[in-house]
Amino acid sequence: MLEELKQVVYEANMELPKYGLVTFTWGNVSAMDRESGYFVIKPSGVDYNQLKPEDMVVMDLNMNKIEGRYNPSSDTATHCELYKAFPQIGGIVHTHSSWASSWAQSGRGIPCYGTTHADYIYGEVPCVRNLTKEELEDYEANTGRLIVEHFQNRDIEAVPCVLCKNHGPFTWGKDAYEAVHNAVVLEEVAKMAACTEMINPRATEAPKELLDKHYYRKHGENAYYGQE
Numbered sequence: 398m399l400e401e402l403k404q405v406v407y408e409a410n411m412e413l414p415k416y417g418l419v420t421f422t423w424g425n426v427s428a429m430d431r432e433s434g435y436f437v438i439k440p441s442g443v444d445y446n447q448l449k450p451e452d453m454v455v456m457d458l459n460m461n462k463i464e465g466r467y468n469p470s471s472d473t474a475t476h477c478e479l480y481k482a483f484p485q486i487g488g489i490v491h492t493h494s495s496w497a498s499s500w501a502q503s504g505r506g507i508p509c510y511g512t513t514h515a516d517y518i519y520g521e522v523p524c525v526r527n528l529t530k531e532e533l534e535d536y537e538a539n540t541g542r543l544i545v546e547h548f549q550n551r552d553i554e555a556v557p558c559v560l561c562k563n564h565g566p567f568t569w570g571k572d573a574y575e576a577v578h579n580a581v582v583l584e585e586v587a588k589m590a591a592c593t594e595m596i597n598p599r600a601t602e603a604p605k606e607l608l609d610k611h612y613y614r615k616h617g618e619n620a621y622y623g624q625e
């Protein structure tokens with residue numbers, strides 16, 4: 398079932414080590430098939446060097462495993478919460494990529510210092526808080542609920558990424574490929590922002606007119622203004 402989507406998700410997962418976004422088995426990519434209501438995700442703990450398309454795991458939005466010989470990624474519940482809340486999301490990536498994860502560990506969002514950032518992300522990359530002791534009981538699902546809560550009144554297409562404090566980044570897109578593209582962009586932007594602050598601790602963010610110019614040139618005038 399969903400053989401084509403398994404191939405897509407397999408290829409998208411293999412982009413993570415190709416772009417240096419993961420080490421060992423860290424990270425995972427999934428994709429949603431809205432017609433069937435199922436999503437396909439990387440199996441948990443399987444090294445990318447051993448990964449095959451047939452290893453992908455098929456899940457429904459009630460967290461039932463539909464197909465697959467392995468357990469789904471340990472982050473599956475986070476992916477599931479995002480798919481349930483945002484019908485426009487078709488693909489999700491989670492990594493521990495070094496620069497984005499360092500910002501996540503610091504608890505700071507990534508300011509928009511330049512046009513590279515502005516081309517893809519409208520404004521700051523937010524960092525959502527830690528989970529409470531009670532929320533930790535259902536860690537992955539509550540991580541997803543926290544992200545959903547943050548983006549309730551924001552445009553998830555204008556800011557296709559988030560940092561989870563003391564954990565790492567999640568990115569998304571209309572499909573798995575766009576979600577991976579956003580993960581690569583996020584890691585570059587995270588690195589550039591960290592270096593910007595090292596070079597000049599008093600660096601200032603890109604002015605709004607520059608942000609608008611770049612974001613709307615790439616995304617069209619109909620794009621939403623992003624965060625309130």
Ligand SMILES: O=C(CO)[C@@H](O)[C@@H](O)COP(=O)(O)O
Nearest residue numbers: 422423424425441442470471
């Ligand atoms: O964040 C973590 C573990 O802390 C996971 O994202 C990472 O190890 C990947 O786990 P999976 O192999 O996808 O279960």
